[in-house]
Amino acid sequence: MKKQKQNYSISHKKYLKSLLIKKVSIHISRILLLVLLLGAWELCASLNIIDPFITSSPSRIIKQISFLVQDGVLFHHSWVTLYETLLAFAISTIAGTLIALVLYIIPAVRKVLEPYLIILNSLPKIALGPLIIVWMGTGTKAIVMMGILICIIITTISMLNGYISVPKEKILLMKTMGASGFQILTRLVVPASFSDFISVLKINVGMSWVGVVMGEYLTSKAGLGYLIVYGGQVFKLDLVMSAIVVLCILAGLMYGLVALLEMYINKKRT
Amino acid sequence: MENLLEIQNVCLTYHSPASETEALKELNLSIKEGEFISIVGPSGCGKTTILSLIAGILKPTSGNIFIRGEKIEKPGFHTGYMFQRDNLFEWLNIWKNVTLGLNFKKRNNEENKSYAKELIEKYGLGEFIRHYPTELSGGMRQRVALIRTLCLKPDLLLLDEPFSALDYQTRLNVQDDVSLVIKKEKKTAILVTHDISEAIAMSSKIIVLTPRPATIKSIITLDFDPKLTPFERRKEKSFNTYFNKVWEELV
Numbered sequence: 196m197k198k199q200k201q202n203y204s205i206s207h208k209k210y211l212k213s214l215l216i217k218k219v220s221i222h223i224s225r226i227l228l229l230v231l232l233l234g235a236w237e238l239c240a241s242l243n244i245i246d247p248f249i250t251s252s253p254s255r256i257i258k259q260i261s262f263l264v265q266d267g268v269l270f271h272h273s274w275v276t277l278y279e280t281l282l283a284f285a286i287s288t289i290a291g292t293l294i295a296l297v298l299y300i301i302p303a304v305r306k307v308l309e310p311y312l313i314i315l316n317s318l319p320k321i322a323l324g325p326l327i328i329v330w331m332g333t334g335t336k337a338i339v340m341m342g343i344l345i346c347i348i349i350t351t352i353s354m355l356n357g358y359i360s361v362p363k364e365k366i367l368l369m370k371t372m373g374a375s376g377f378q379i380l381t382r383l384v385v386p387a388s389f390s391d392f393i394s395v396l397k398i399n400v401g402m403s404w405v406g407v408v409m410g411e412y413l414t415s416k417a418g419l420g421y422l423i424v425y426g427g428q429v430f431k432l433d434l435v436m437s438a439i440v441v442l443c444i445l446a447g448l449m450y451g452l453v454a455l456l457e458m459y460i461n462k463k464r465t
Numbered sequence: 466m467e468n469l470l471e472i473q474n475v476c477l478t479y480h481s482p483a484s485e486t487e488a489l490k491e492l493n494l495s496i497k498e499g500e501f502i503s504i505v506g507p508s509g510c511g512k513t514t515i516l517s518l519i520a521g522i523l524k525p526t527s528g529n530i531f532i533r534g535e536k537i538e539k540p541g542f543h544t545g546y547m548f549q550r551d552n553l554f555e556w557l558n559i560w561k562n563v564t565l566g567l568n569f570k571k572r573n574n575e576e577n578k579s580y581a582k583e584l585i586e587k588y589g590l591g592e593f594i595r596h597y598p599t600e601l602s603g604g605m606r607q608r609v610a611l612i613r614t615l616c617l618k619p620d621l622l623l624l625d626e627p628f629s630a631l632d633y634q635t636r637l638n639v640q641d642d643v644s645l646v647i648k649k650e651k652k653t654a655i656l657v658t659h660d661i662s663e664a665i666a667m668s669s670k671i672i673v674l675t676p677r678p679a680t681i682k683s684i685i686t687l688d689f690d691p692k693l694t695p696f697e698r699r700k701e702k703s704f705n706t707y708f709n710k711v712w713e714e715l716v
Binding site: 362364365367368369370371372373374375378382383386387389 | 520522540541542544545546548549550552554556565566568569570617
C-alpha cells in the first residue's frame with residue numbers, strides 16, 4: 196500500500212503523535228527496566244548487601260565473559276551447544292511435519308496412534324535420559340536425541356491439527372474441480388497450514404534449547420549446559436551466570452531469525 | 466430438445482452410528498439447456514445433497530444421474546460448483562485463484578487461459594489480477610469465485626446458497642451480476658436457496674421440495690420479461706403473487 200501524504204486534520208496529527216509517543220515510551224521503559232535491574236544488582240553486590248560470590252554481579256559476568264572470550268573457550272562451548280540445537284531443531288521440525296502429513300493422509304493410522312501420541316506428549320522426556328545414554332552413548336548423539344524428543348511430539352501434534360483444520364468446503368471445492376488427492380495436499384493443505392508451521396518453528400526454537408541444555412546436563416564434555424553444570428559444581432556462579440547470558444543472546448537471535456523468515460515469506464506471498 | 470440433466474429415481478440414505486436417515490426418496494427431475502432452476506424447501510430437507518449428487522461427490526444409494534446422457538459417478542468436467550463461501554485461497558492472487566482449477570486434469574492450455582483472462586476483463590476484475598483476496602470486497606470475491614467456476618467451462622452450474630454469506634445490499638448487487646454473467650455465457654444453472662425472493666428474482670423455474678425424505682412437491686414456472694434483471698423483477702406485480710404461491714407450497 197502507498198503511504199498517503201495528505202493534509203491531515205489537527206486532531207488526526209494529534210492522534211498520530213500520541214501513537215508515536217506511546218511507542219517510544221514503551222521502548223524507553225523496556226531499556227530503563229533492564230538498566231535499573233542491572234544497576235540495583237551491581238550496587239547491592241558492590242555494597243555487599245548481597246554476597247557476589249553467590250549472586251554474582253553484572254561487572255563480574257562481563258569480566259568472566261571477556262575472560263572466556265580471550266581464552267577462546269566461549270566460542271567453542273557456544274558452538275557446540277548451537278550446533279546441537281540447530282541439529283535437533285532441524286531434524287525434529289522436518290520429521291514431525293512429515294509424520295503429521297502421513298498421519299493426516301491415512302486416518303486409520305492416525306486413529307490407532309492417537310492415544311500413544313497423547314501419552315508421549317505428556318510424558319516428561321527427561322525421564323528417558325538414562326535410556327538414551329545407554330542406547331546412544333554419552334556423546335553428541337544422545338544430547339541431540341534429547342532435543343529431538345522434546346520437539347518432535349509437539350511438532351507432530353501441532354502440524355496435524357493444522358492440516359485437519361483446513362476447511363472441508365475448500366477440500367470439496369478442489370474435488371469438484373477434479374483435483375487428485377496429491378494435488379489437494381500440495382495445492383491446498385500444505386500452503387493453508389503455513390501459519391501453523393511458523394508457530395511450530397517459534398515453539399521449537401525454545402524447545403530445542405531446552406532439550407539440548409537438558410541433554411548436556413545429563414551427559415556432556417562441552418557446551419553451555421556443561422559450563423552451567425560445571426560452574427555449579429565448583430561454585431563458580433560467575434561462570435553459571437555468564438553461560439546463561441550467552442544462552443539468552445543465542446536463543447533470542449534464533450527467534451529473531453525465525454521472525455525475519457516469517458516476515459520475508461509473508462511479504463513474498465502478498 | 467434433449468435434456469441436459471436427467472435424475473432418475475434417485476434415493477439417498479445417510480448412515481450414522483445412532484440412526485439411518487433417508488434424505489432423498491424417488492427423486493425424478495430433468496433440466497433443459499439454458500434453464501435456471503431454483504430449489505427451495507424446508508431447512509435440512511436435502512437441498513445440498515442433491516447438488517453433491519449431481520457434482521459426483523456423493524453417490525446415490527439407488528437410481529441414476531445423467532448429464533448429456535453420461536452417467537455421473539465421480540467429479541468430472543460437467544459441473545461447476547459454487548459454495549456459500551467464496552473459498553478463495555488467501556495465499557494466491559486473483560489470477561492464480563481464477564486459474565486454480567485449470568491445473569487439474571490437464572486443462573492448463575492457452576485457450577482456457579485466454580478465456581479466463583477474457584472473463585476477468587469482461588466482469589471488471591482486470592485491474593485486480595495481481596491483488597490478493599483480502600484486498601477485495603465480499604461481492605468482488607464472489608465474482609472471482611464465479612469466474613473460477615466458469616473458466617472450467619462446465620455444462621451445468623451448481624450454486625449452493627452462494628449469496629447467503631453477503632450482506633443484503635451486496636447480495637442484491639451480486640445477484641444481478643451473477644444472473645447477467647450466467648445469461649451472457651448461456652449457462653444452465655441450479656440454485657439452492659432458502660430465500661424465496663432470491664429464487665423468484667433469479668430463476669426460470671422453482672422446484673419446491675417436501676420435508677425429509679425429500680421428493681419434489683411442486684414445480685412453479687416463472688413468467689417474467691427475459692430482459693428484466695433480478696432486481697427489476699422484484700418490482701413487478703407478479704413477484705408478490707409468485708412469492709405467496711411458493712410460500713403456500715412450503716407450509
